[in-house]
Amino acid sequence: MLLDNLYPAKYDIITPKGCSMAICDLVGEATTYDKKLMLERKEPLSWLKSISAFANTQGGRLIFGVSDDGECVGLENPEKDAENLSEIIKNSLDPVPQFNLSFQKESGKTLIVVTVAAGTVTPYYVLLKGHRDAFIRIGNESVKAGSVDLKRLVLQGAQRDWDSLSSGHKRSTFSFERLRAEYFARTKLEFVESDFESFGLVAPGGHLTNAG
Secondary structure (H helix, E strand, C coil): CECHHHCCCCCEEECHHHCCCCHHHCCCCECCEEEECCCCCCCCHHHHHHHHHHHHCCCEEEEECECCCCCECCCCCHHHHHHHHHHHHHHHEECCCCEEEEEEEECCEEEEEEEECCCCCCCCEEEECCEEEEEEEECCEEEECCHHHHHHHHHHHCCCCHHHCEEEEEHHHCCCHHHHHHHHHHHCCCCCCHHHHHCCCECCCCEEECCC
């Protein structure tokens, strides 16, 4: 259930019979899911970085109530944990990513499953103890985004990519003879000047894009 304003009036209860995901059958951790034994409140970075990383990459699921060896131990007070989880995400992530929160029953134990959507306004930062860090998912780990990763995330959030940015080089300083010859060989058509803009090779102002 989507958490409108992050304060849901109730949560979904998903039983194994109606669930498409057998949580306790998941082995270890992977690119699109993480397991946590409990909701850590005093040191939430241990799980907030996974929320950030999922939002900054391809999305994923964070499962609370599962031990390191994969045993479903459940949570003592899942409803209270869910309230705290929503509050911590709201106060510690900027922007707040879209996520679904549900309860799931496994072997008589109640787990919390947080499903995080891949974000559209990247980067998603974790704000804790005066630090502002974005994380990405690499393999089964959530790692701090480096400078190159941050640039990519900023462009992605602005719905732009590196190839479309101006390179600073003027179109007039390059002949593109090999491009013209290859284009003609493949299409039997001349590569005319207007094609440079159509193919994203020239940015407004006459400068080549990085792709160009």
